[in-house]
Amino acid sequence: MDLINQSILVAAVILFISLLVSSFASRLGAPLLLVFLALGMLAGEDGPGGIVFDNYPLSYLIGTVALVVILFDGGLRTRIDSFRVGLKPAMSLATLGVLVTALITGSFAAWVLELSWLEGLLIGAIVGSTDAAAVFALLSGSGLRLNQRLSAVLEIESGSNDPMAVFLTMALIGLIEAGRSTPDASLLVVFLQQMGVGALAGWAGGRAMVWIFRRLSLEGALLSMFGLAAALLLFALATVAGGSGFLAIYLAGLLLGNARLAGLSTLLKVQDGYAWLAQVVMFLVLGLLVTPSELVPLAPAALAISLVLMLVARPVAVWLGLLPFALPRAEKLYISWVGLRGAVPIILGIFPLMAGLPNSTVYFNVAFFVVLMSLVFQGWSIVPLAARMGLKLPAAARPARSVRVETGIDSHYEAASFRVEAESVAEGTTLDALALPAGAHLAALFRAGERQAPEAAGALAEGDWLYLVGEGEALAEAGALFAGRVEREARRFYGVFTVDAALPAAELAGAYGVTLEPVWAGATLAEYCERHGRVALVPGDTVPFGRLTLVVAECEAGRVSRLGIRFAADDD
Amino acid sequence: MSLIGKILAPDHVLIDLDVGSKKRVFEQVGLLVENTHGIARSEVFDCLFAREKLGSTGLGQGVAIPHGRAKGLKEAVGVFIRLKSPIPFDAPDGKPVQSLFVLLVPAEATDLHLQVLSELAQLFSSRSLREALLAAPDRDALFSLLTQWSGHA
Numbered sequence: 001m002d003l004i005n006q007s008i009l010v011a012a013v014i015l016f017i018s019l020l021v022s023s024f025a026s027r028l029g030a031p032l033l034l035v036f037l038a039l040g041m042l043a044g045e046d047g048p049g050g051i052v053f054d055n056y057p058l059s060y061l062i063g064t065v066a067l068v069v070i071l072f073d074g075g076l077r078t079r080i081d082s083f084r085v086g087l088k089p090a091m092s093l094a095t096l097g098v099l100v101t102a103l104i105t106g107s108f109a110a111w112v113l114e115l116s117w118l119e120g121l122l123i124g125a126i127v128g129s130t131d132a133a134a135v136f137a138l139l140s141g142s143g144l145r146l147n148q149r150l151s152a153v154l155e156i157e158s159g160s161n162d163p164m165a166v167f168l169t170m171a172l173i174g175l176i177e178a179g180r181s182t183p184d185a186s187l188l189v190v191f192l193q194q195m196g197v198g199a200l201a202g203w204a205g206g207r208a209m210v211w212i213f214r215r216l217s218l219e220g221a222l223l224s225m226f227g228l229a230a231a232l233l234l235f236a237l238a239t240v241a242g243g244s245g246f247l248a249i250y251l252a253g254l255l256l257g258n259a260r261l262a263g264l265s266t267l268l269k270v271q272d273g274y275a276w277l278a279q280v281v282m283f284l285v286l287g288l289l290v291t292p293s294e295l296v297p298l299a300p301a302a303l304a305i306s307l308v309l310m311l312v313a314r315p316v317a318v319w320l321g322l323l324p325f326a327l328p329r330a331e332k333l334y335i336s337w338v339g340l341r342g343a344v345p346i347i348l349g350i351f352p353l354m355a356g357l358p359n360s361t362v363y364f365n366v367a368f369f370v371v372l373m374s375l376v377f378q379g380w381s382i383v384p385l386a387a388r389m390g391l392k393l394p395a396a397a398r399p400a401r402s403v404r405v406e407t408g409i410d411s412h413y414e415a416a417s418f419r420v421e422a423e424s425v426a427e428g429t430t431l432d433a434l435a436l437p438a439g440a441h442l443a444a445l446f447r448a449g450e451r452q453a454p455e456a457a458g459a460l461a462e463g464d465w466l467y468l469v470g471e472g473e474a475l476a477e478a479g480a481l482f483a484g485r486v487e488r489e490a491r492r493f494y495g496v497f498t499v500d501a502a503l504p505a506a507e508l509a510g511a512y513g514v515t516l517e518p519v520w521a522g523a524t525l526a527e528y529c530e531r532h533g534r535v536a537l538v539p540g541d542t543v544p545f546g547r548l549t550l551v552v553a554e555c556e557a558g559r560v561s562r563l564g565i566r567f568a569a570d571d572d
Numbered sequence: 573m574s575l576i577g578k579i580l581a582p583d584h585v586l587i588d589l590d591v592g593s594k595k596r597v598f599e600q601v602g603l604l605v606e607n608t609h610g611i612a613r614s615e616v617f618d619c620l621f622a623r624e625k626l627g628s629t630g631l632g633q634g635v636a637i638p639h640g641r642a643k644g645l646k647e648a649v650g651v652f653i654r655l656k657s658p659i660p661f662d663a664p665d666g667k668p669v670q671s672l673f674v675l676l677v678p679a680e681a682t683d684l685h686l687q688v689l690s691e692l693a694q695l696f697s698s699r700s701l702r703e704a705l706l707a708a709p710d711r712d713a714l715f716s717l718l719t720q721w722s723g724h725a
Contacts, residue, residue, distance in 0.1 A: 425666075496631060498664070567686035
């Protein structure tokens, strides 16, 4: 009894300190996962914490459950329309990319560590996948906004490449155990089975979840618990059936997150908390599990492997994987650098230990070191790098908070709150004069904490709060009225003037003295832009138009609908 | 000196102009430029209106910068107008417009056109300038505000 209580005490203290520290660390811009990993190491046997923890099966269990929660959450948050622009490149990176990464890194590891080729490849496979948790945290937590194509590729890749790495690792362990020295064709069969069954289970499971959720009358927290239970169940079923449970759970999350469900916003909010806790616990445990003093003798070789992975293997894999896709060069470069490794390699590093392979502590420690280096070098640099490479989009004006409104049937209606910011459109404007989007309706107005009757409120002032009810899109549009600085930066980025993309290109050319080639005589601006870019355009893309630069401001149903005009002098 | 100082003359600053529509404003500008630069008022009016048809040149917050390329014009001309009362302008924020900077450039104008537009957009993004323009007592005060604004917030 005492022992258990003490364990709870120790775990609670570590968790508590970690969460406290994380609030400071996020202000320093340190990757949070790195902080948790470091705290785990400090609490462990070589740090001041002095806790001896080397329970690999337990760590594996915690790691797997945490990954299920994180991948499910990642799927829930991935918008299905981002598949339109990101699916194919991401799939190529998630399969071919992982294979190439594993081959190059693995061959180098075999040479530098003087292992057999297959053993080297095992290391390559273990560190082969990018980390969903780290990439999702980067894309949603850091305030960095990338264009839809880039974020879709990174998100879908990281959400779907773990199955490939898991598969390669298991396959290689099998081959090494069987005393083989070269892979054979049976691997391909297993691969197809893993992916096929996993995808099928994910699709069926996702549909089933949506069906059940529609018919359940569970409230808030219970609904989320149910989601979590369903996710774990699906993971287990898919794995038992011989498929990739990770793939299944990501797909199921995707289907559920894109269904019109009444309780979805609550589910997302609570799930977000679960995903955070899962990451924190997982990284803490992995930090505890490693014995830092064992890393020291391996450090030179492991550092070399990390560098080869980051500077050679990943760029080559990305270049090869994206060869068929005409992504802009800057985006390809950025994707090669955002090869963040996270918990998956460390968890995969436990596999050989549990299988009892020779040299298995080497695999684990190298994997750990590679992840550490990736989090330090890549984790720290990807946000500033995006800004330097001109890939950062200005932040979007968003409601402070929004909740789904119960209307009796599934609907898009939400209630959202907005604060009137200084120098916003709304400031100084009366409610009558405020041009709210057609689908957004004022529900309440608060000034200094008191509700105001709208007809008696007069001009809006900074610090007023408005509650609007309407469909999500109208509410998102309304955000621009209340934002100050954010909205000005967006205007600067997209250009001061915008034009309808359905206008003839020749008319805009005429107004600014731009000489167009005769082929564009009858084309609309949308056609001009779409034939100019080699990829499907997304907001933030720029198209040269003589002396002007056109910036895609809005897309509708996959087509450019509004364009901003940026005068060359504004370029930054 | 700023580009704006080069293209704006003191007699091209109109204060408290009392007109009720975009069309009337452009007519007044046509009249003025016809007198000072000897090109047909209809040419001025037409080029401004043609640009407006592509999308409003309203910047929001009560400011607009109508612009166009006028045939026969030898040099870039700026006209600043403060209206007596705001007029509807289809600006992106839906607010009526009271301050307008009209920019006319020769048909063969090059990058100058764009640089001036860019500078104007930058200038009018300053709230204190917008407020100072509305509060200025006379034409001279408006002129020096526009040409000597140092860009402090």
